[in-house]
Amino acid sequence: MSMQSLLRFFLGLCAALATGAAMAAAPGQFVIDKGWSFRLAPGNAQLDTHPEAAAWRAAAVPGTVHGDLFANKLIPDPYVGAPEAALQWIGLADWEYRTRFDAPRSAMSAARSDLVFAGLDTFAEVWLNGEKLLDANNAFRTWRVPVQGKLRARDNALRIVLRSPIAKLLPQVQAMPNKIAGNYPSPYGDEPKDAMTGNFARKPGYHYGWDWGPRYVTAGIWKPVVLESWDALRIDDLQLRQDRVEEARADIAAIVTVDAVREGAQEVRLWQTAPDGKRSLAAQRRVELRAGANRIELPVRIERPQRWFPAGYGAQPLYRYEVELGGVKAGARTGLRKVELRRDADDKGKSFYFAVNGIPVFAKGANSIPFDMFQPRVSKAKLRRVLESARDANMNMVRSWGGGYYESDEFFDLADELGLMVWQDFMFGGGMQPAYDDAFRANVVAEARDQVRRLRNHPSIVLWCGNNEEEIAWKYWGHGKTLKEADPAFADKVWKGYVQLFGTDLRKVVAEEGGGIAYWSSSPGDDLAEVANTPASGDMHYWEVWGNPAHPPSKYLEITPRFMSEYGLQAWPVQRTIDAFAKRSEQGIASPVIEAHQKFLAGKGNERLMKYVDYEFGETRDFADFVYLGQAAQAEGIELAALHHRASRPFTMGSLYWQLNDVWPGASWSSVDWFGRWKALHFHARRFYAPVAVAALRTPEGRTSVSLLNDRTRPLKGELRLRVMSLDGKLLRDERTPVELAPLSAARVAAYQDADLLGQADPAATVAVFELKAEGEPASRRVVYFKAAKDLRWPEPALRASLRRDGKHYVVDLQAATLARGVWVDFGDLDAEVADNALTLLPQERVSLRVSSKAGLAALRKALKLRSVADLLAAPASAKRASQALPAAWLRLDALSAGRRRAGVTPP
Known part of the structure; x- marks a missing residue:
């Protein structure tokens, strides 16, 4: 399927899903998803250069303006070729959406009717029948507006104007005498590089561009619009708070939030459907409702509960509860488990790990980013493909990163079913926020309550984290220092606002609404301790491999954190994915289309990737080899780091590489590309994250340590085999040793100098092979090389x-x-x-x-x-280079890189 066909399929799927939602709407709910049209708003400056967008055209709701423009053939495919620069006008424009609908008869006679907007991106003016109902300013909030008495039986006119976030915010940002730090400045001139607006808007930060995705500052009605009507009461929420979960007994509180039109007595029933499908009455009582908001708490005791465990530690049984009150029903699903973030002090600092049902879990996984640049296109099938890929690679955790959006209910449903723990960031991806502004902070607190309440019943959520990298940016990247030098008073105000929002306000929301799940103020960090991003305590991000100063992957062996929540190496996706956005004639390391899909360091990412290929494999002969060896370098480097983390248990208790997935097809740190295709890294991950594995790790100094890893909760017996052999198969040494693996352990069982393994063998033609076979587990193998691949004397491939x-x-x-x-x-x-x-x-x-x-x-x-x-x-390098004519752009860049290496200059 071509990229264009695929995008049209996704747009059609979104429309189908929206229609399905209307068919499946609950009684009293009417989904307004038909008859929408859109246009560039009258009077907007962009009309002068884009008059083609002035006419009303069909729109999809839920959707985005980029999707609607593409569906109407007003813009090219945003992912194919290099159209990004020419599409920045879309983010500078105001957009108008409208539809007309007949109100259901029940809504006209109902005592209450609300229009509910689950997602408006971002600065939205809502009008009904010519009357302004709402000024929204947060893409992450649900907006509920009473409309009883404002509806007509027929032909209601609903209009939504979406203002450009850049145009709206830029005047106030430019007026600041000293500006707070933003994220990625635009290379396209749509906003000044010294006045970035993204961190002032409560919208997905990655829309403004990131080092793995394009800059498409979109807008849209990105979640459903629903008319809700009721006569007596509406069940607003059903929380399943887990007060105690043990093997013998679970105590939960079913907390029902009710909006009643009038006071009166009602019978409330709570039904439980156990994982085996057995339905029973869990609680029942008569309640007195008052007009307005009501809170009803129903205690439930479960004997011998079926508990939920992360993948690899047990099953994921799920209980469903349904509440009935005054003829109205509402349901929720959960898994019963006890989750703790343990911070135990020791002589080095403090631990950082998760215990589930009392089991200390080594977190194995990756960071997830948004699954598309335009969220409404993300189908449940796509989510399932990627999350099942995570589970299939023996992962038990994903960190849902803070620069995107709060994932859909379907994402968390799948995580619940697959046993994937979720570290959930609040949506702050970097830079610094204007948290010194009371109105901004209040807006964020409302957003946080919306999202924590929506997601708190999911057993997969094990942590809420305030933000990504904002604390270390302020403390160590110059953000704080620069502002302190320019305006000490303002800098103090900015930092106090930060501490108020991330140290107090969001912590309070999680404590009040989160059902006992822990809160962490920033990643990486030590929960606002003076020193952040330290191996001694808290979680850590490590980017001195790949990022500056671009150490070789062996440097990973020198960094032993409590919990590594980010580290990574980049690679291009497989050839078929590249072919979807670039013709073969456009594929060269320095070609415009390839550089447009390489977002690291403003177009220098391929030079950095070439550096990492050269560390191990040497120079490459063409783009296809560059792609293949880039994937090999990524996979082998991350494997080295992950096995080091696992071998450092219990000091280290988590390894989450950057990143699991992609927002579009291009170069990135992902192990699963935008189409769901596995890179070499993901196949490696399945092996290095295996519950039972051998870690044989060689340092550049020639010392190999061998550790046996067992994530199972039971002891295991097995055999460790060591073979030393030549590349062409001559066996020089073969030893077998019986081993016992303690549960939940990493045990170092041997250490060798090169000479201990090689004897008199040639290090350029010899390998050591360590293989662990344990009862009931797949064999685990680790091959140790004594020189870089480029320095080995490879026999002809056979x-x-x-x-x-x-x-x-x-x-x-x-x-x-x-x-x-x-x-x-x-x-x-x-x-x-x-x-x-x-x-x-x-x-x-x-x-x-x-x-x-x-x-x-x-x-x-x-x-x-x-x-x-x-x-x-x-084959000899000279023969390889003579075997194929290379694109001129490749030759220029290859010569430049070789010259820098000879001169001892490291690419930036």
């Missing part, structure tokens, strides 16, 4: 493959005559998923991999391609 049908699936049989590192099985443009990839095969090893595809056997055989590191490195 990989063979055959493809056969096996029932509903295919099987590819692989065999390697010599050691094959980074074997990648590819089927080109065909839809085919391989069960495993990015493999290392030992000499004479045979592996059979399942292949899922609708293509025929003959087509798959024709398309099948294999590559390994030896394919690129076995």
